[in-house]
Amino acid sequence: QVQLVESGGGLVKTGGSLRLSCAASGRTFSIYTMGWFRQAPGKEREFVSAVTWSASSATYYADSVKGRFTISRDNAKSTVTLQMNSLKPEDTAVYYCAAATAGYNLRFATTYDYWGQGTQVTVSS
Numbered sequence: 001q002v003q004l005v006e007s008g009g010g011l012v013k014t015g016g017s018l019r020l021s022c023a024a025s026g027r028t029f030s031i032y033t034m035g036w037f038r039q040a041p042g043k044e045r046e047f048v049s050a051v052t053w054s055a056s057s058a059t060y061y062a063d064s065v066k067g068r069f070t071i072s073r074d075n076a077k078s079t080v081t082l083q084m085n086s087l088k089p090e091d092t093a094v095y096y097c098a099a100a101t102a103g104y105n106l107r108f109a110t111t112y113d114y115w116g117q118g119t120q121v122t123v124s125s
Helices: none
Strands: 002-007 010-013 018-026 033-039 046-052 059-061 069-074 079-084 093-100 119-124
Touching: 002 093, 018 033, 018 093, 018 119, 033 069, 033 079, 046 069, 046 079, 059 069
Parallel strands: 010 119
Antiparallel strands: 002 018, 018 079, 033 046, 033 093, 046 059, 069 079, 093 119
16 A cells, blocks of 8 residues: 655745655555645646656646646655645645556546645635
8 A cells, every 4th residue: 555645735925836746555565656636626637747766757748838837756755746836726736645556647546556645725815
């Protein structure tokens, strides 16, 4: 089993920045990919970004956040960070950290085996 704990959510004004972190523990050696998803009220959970644990450290972003968000990972600490800049009100959602043992179909929530409890991000206009 893998446990994920997110931190760093909060309230910020439009154009501001937030940094989300996710710490993994347990059987972290089984993780190949870590990602972030978000879910706004009344909407489905959507992909935000992902990074593989491979040597290439490949990164993936949703079109809606490309150029504004940056994902990074620290293998030694089993953590993944999402730096969110130029935030918009439409970024408001609960953000979930997720981990997968697979390295494909990374934009689909069903690929991920483990989930954090979520952290609220609210962007005021």
